[in-house]
Amino acid sequence: xxxxxxxxxxxxxxxxxxxxxxxxxxxxxxxxxxxxxxxxxxxxxxxxxxxxxxxxxxxxxxxxxxxxxxxxxxxxxxxxxxxxxxxxxxxxxxxxxxxxxxxxxxxxxxxxxxxxxxxxxxxxxxxxxxxxxxxxxxxxxxxxxxxxxxxxxxxxxxxxxxxxxxxxxxxxxxxxxxxxxxxxxxxxxxxxxxxxxxxxxxxxxxxxxxxxxxxxxxxxxxxxxxxxxxxxxxxxxxxxxxxxxxxxxxxxxxxxxxxxxxxxxxxxxxxxxxxxxxxxxxxxxxxxxxxxxxxxxxxxxxxxxxxxxxxxxxxxxxxxxxxxxxxxxxxxxxxxx
Amino acid sequence: xxxxxxxxxxxxxxxxxxxxxxxxxxxxxxxxxxxxxxxxxxxxxxxxxxxxxxxxxxxxxxxxxxxxxxxxxxxxxxxxxxxxxxxxxxxxxxxxxxxxxxxxxxxxxxxxxxxxxxxxxxxxxxxxxxxxxxxxxxxxxxxxxxxxxxxxxxxxxxxxxxxxxxxxxxxxxxxxxxxxxxxxxxxxxxxxxx
Ligand SMILES: [Zn+2]
Numbered sequence: 001x002x003x004x005x006x007x008x009x010x011x012x013x014x015x016x017x018x019x020x021x022x023x024x025x026x027x028x029x030x031x032x033x034x035x036x037x038x039x040x041x042x043x044x045x046x047x048x049x050x051x052x053x054x055x056x057x058x059x060x061x062x063x064x065x066x067x068x069x070x071x072x073x074x075x076x077x078x079x080x081x082x083x084x085x086x087x088x089x090x091x092x093x094x095x096x097x098x099x100x101x102x103x104x105x106x107x108x109x110x111x112x113x114x115x116x117x118x119x120x121x122x123x124x125x126x127x128x129x130x131x132x133x134x135x136x137x138x139x140x141x142x143x144x145x146x147x148x149x150x151x152x153x154x155x156x157x158x159x160x161x162x163x164x165x166x167x168x169x170x171x172x173x174x175x176x177x178x179x180x181x182x183x184x185x186x187x188x189x190x191x192x193x194x195x196x197x198x199x200x201x202x203x204x205x206x207x208x209x210x211x212x213x214x215x216x217x218x219x220x221x222x223x224x225x226x227x228x229x230x231x232x233x234x235x236x237x238x239x240x241x242x243x244x245x246x247x248x249x250x251x252x253x254x255x256x257x258x259x260x261x262x263x264x265x266x267x268x269x270x271x272x273x274x275x276x277x278x279x280x281x282x283x284x285x286x287x288x289x290x291x292x293x294x295x296x297x298x299x300x301x302x303x304x305x306x307x308x309x310x311x312x313x314x315x316x317x318x319x320x321x322x323x324x325x326x327x328x329x330x331x332x333x334x335x336x337x
Numbered sequence: 338x339x340x341x342x343x344x345x346x347x348x349x350x351x352x353x354x355x356x357x358x359x360x361x362x363x364x365x366x367x368x369x370x371x372x373x374x375x376x377x378x379x380x381x382x383x384x385x386x387x388x389x390x391x392x393x394x395x396x397x398x399x400x401x402x403x404x405x406x407x408x409x410x411x412x413x414x415x416x417x418x419x420x421x422x423x424x425x426x427x428x429x430x431x432x433x434x435x436x437x438x439x440x441x442x443x444x445x446x447x448x449x450x451x452x453x454x455x456x457x458x459x460x461x462x463x464x465x466x467x468x469x470x471x472x473x474x475x476x477x478x479x480x481x482x483x484x485x486x487x488x489x490x491x492x493x494x495x496x497x498x499x500x501x502x503x504x505x506x507x508x509x510x511x512x513x514x515x516x517x518x519x520x521x522x523x524x525x526x527x528x529x530x531x
Binding site for chain 2: 048051052054055056058059060062063066073088089092093095096097099100101103104105323324325326327
């Protein structure tokens, strides 16, 4: 079969990225202009600021990806882009950039669902085997997804309120750890023990998740300790929060794995870089049949290579986008228009 | 010399295809918050009408603001990616100036919260540009166009297509395409939590 080269653009949140990937496997370039330093200053991602950085960076990122791959847009087979979900203003920039390339070089356009791309990132390190279950955890998402084949996607459970990454950010703010909260809590928790009792989240659906109650639980706990004049060990609180949140996730995931007969279990999304979560996953799947896939840290955070991989599968399945399709901040999976 | 002009910075979507200062095809439509999904559809229609290929375009002209932040970024994202990858020349003009054209008039565009983007022009020459409150605008007795319904009159929109053409002497060439950013009302630092 002829090689398929996909150029992909990702701009759904705070990374302006362009990548070129051959046959869904071989990364020819993977450029990410990260905005993290700016957002650190603001204590989180402000949508307007993120959009500004995207329009500032987008053309340079595309050029760099082409230079690094030593290719021209003429050499690629299709342009994939993240259509949603994400921040509307940020998405717009990437969508227009992708459409511009598709129009100027007469290439097919392939809209991609951001969370699907996170799951497909795992294909960069190992072949995906279906059916699979994926735990998608990031600043904006916490979902348990069942995929029976590369085109299907069923959300078994998802967060009822905050995403796990959001909960980390909020608790990190309370502990004055700064942004982004995930890595900071993860690090601090290593020096502590989960000795504080925090409320276990409650949800409706059996695979659903919830984190806002836990976040308020942390605040109430701090208040209570203050009233009693007791000293809180921050590292212990970080460890207790993390333990409670991750146990919730693991419990739901394992319920799903027990119920569905799958070949692989994948971790995906920014919080997949969390060391405590990875350890829990490794321990839980040590003696199980299902193959556990933990993505390397470089492909957990937002990047365009993962969009290119998802784009590759969509391309060979004959999926094509149109110029009428606009950014969709709350894009559902398998949504046509 | 073939020129593509694009404005998405306020309430309209304006596209003009010119060849040596002759308007070959154009589209000017009300497209408030709809520019992102309509711009390529309309552009492709216009290109087909005149049988141009994207490669035929030698230069691009866009408005750089002030206006709707999201809106400005639509045409600018397209222009930056197109001009940098295809090595085309890029020019900008002020959105306020596109409203004024070569007339002698003042322009007011809604900047929300009882403020407007204001510009004063004399046959292409910019006498003033900035932000004014509605009260300040009401105190002026100038020939005002743009979102004048904010001061109780009927909105006055110019012939954007003609203005794009006539403003050629005022196009500003962009030397560093990658570095181009819109003109915003608030600096990024204004978003810092104090
Ligand atoms: Zn993501």
